[in-house]
Amino acid sequence: DAGVIQSPRHEVTEMGQEVTLRCKPISGHNSLFWYRQTMMRGLELLIYFNNNVPIDDSGMPEDRFSAKMPNASFSTLKIQPSEPRDSAVYFCASTRGETQYFGPGTRLLVL
């Protein structure tokens, strides 16, 4: 199994631009999570899907952030418009049962 796949691995964009991060969970996993990691705040849960349905989006910082999971094998996290404070590493993770598997992350830099 290829594990959780994220793309792009690195993204550099200018303030105000739209950014779309992509995630392919492990096949058969029914839960998907988006996290953000920064030096100052560590790991933060942004949103959690179960069986493609958003269950808890209370961690999404503001309306500029949105996430979708149109099917069991694909999810996106969109930031529009992006701001420099959004610069972070964004992780996608999927679970089935007790173990959670993280993707390699997307390192986002907003100038």
Added chain:
Amino acid sequence: KNQVEQSPQSLIILEGKNCTLQCNYTVSPFSNLRWYKQDTGRGPVSLTIMTFSENTKSNGRYTATLDADTKQSSLHITASQLSDSASYICVVSPSRGYQKVTFGTGTKLQVIP
């Protein structure tokens, strides 16, 4: 407020030596505690998960302990290897599953030859 505090923030040890990382939490209610290892530039990888009734759990050279009364956990690494250099993150959950978890800020471990 739910908090997870880890100590030390960073640690340097010689290859072959043992070390212990600490995690104190104030999360309530408590369901389970996990330790993750995160290599530089990679996502976290689960090492152990312990529920309220478990005092210790091992994964190879990693042994985690839990004292639910004092709300403390430790991760002991035996006979450290260079590949143990990473950040170790303690995560506490008030319920079964991964939502509503509280993350510690991690301990950065460097193992030197």
